[in-house]
Amino acid sequence: MKIRTILVFLFIIGIGYFIFLFQKYSNRPMPTELHPIVEEKKEELVKQAEEIGINVIITDGFRSVEEQDAIYQQGRETDGNIVTYAKGGESYHNYGLAIDFALLTNDDNVIWDLEYDGNQNGESDWNEVVEIAKELGFSWGGDFTRFKDYPHLQMDFGLSITELKWGKRPEDVID
Template identity: 65%
Template sequence: MDRERAKREVPMPSELHPVVEENKQKLIQRAKEKGIPIVITDGFRSIEEQNKLYEKGRTTEGDIVTTVKGGDSYHNYGLAIDFALLNSEGNAVWDTMRDSNGNHRSDWMEVVSIAKMLGFTWGGDWEFKDYPHLQMDFGLSMRDLKNGERPPERR
């Protein structure tokens, strides 16, 4: 595709991309097989939802949870998910050192390793750390997405 062309008017996605959805399900299953129950805490996010999150800690109460406004997140294009571990009571925990399966490895990093094998990139590798964040960009930059490019439905 010619990435320098003018912006195309295409509808914004309204759900996770099919490949991201498929790999999200594989991630949950493969983590479970290793004795690590996880929950997906966020997936597709509308521009309005993204803007509300952006306002946290800025114009509304709470801690800052994101550095990007609506339209600038891979969540807005159905290409990102966030995860957490589940404890024995079924509550989400974000303890990156937890070793609930007793194999002397961080459950968090085991999940990240599975995710990377499935083709996700991890927000923990970024300068601004976003440890729960996993995304599949299909080689598309945020500029590409804003200009109307979309990944194919299948790889």
């Protein structure tokens, strides 16, 4: 009987804490652009890649919830291949914390070729860009276990999508 009372008490405390956190952040608006740190690191990525002879093009950055929903419909209700499993509000792009990239060849073709070696140093340009991105603090979608998203780079600042949906933002966790 005593253990049951303690468990009920702890459950009520937990629910109270959850409600407190939700209310604390829930009135925050959705971001409308890339987070400043992500923007800065994106520019640094392009610059560092260029210094070793790789032309990187950023194909996507911030996406509104509506844009995300439209991309989610691709391959489902509209033509094309499925390119995401994230609905609007479920992507780090929606919070300004993700970018997508491609490579630009010397003859100005945009490619997503993981084996291309345009700077002819014997290494895949794609892997070189990913290495730079990781050094800058990005996580790479190619390391995802469920759905490999090779063009995707993100900085989640330790925040889950659930926390972002609640309204928590990187500023809440960055000193």
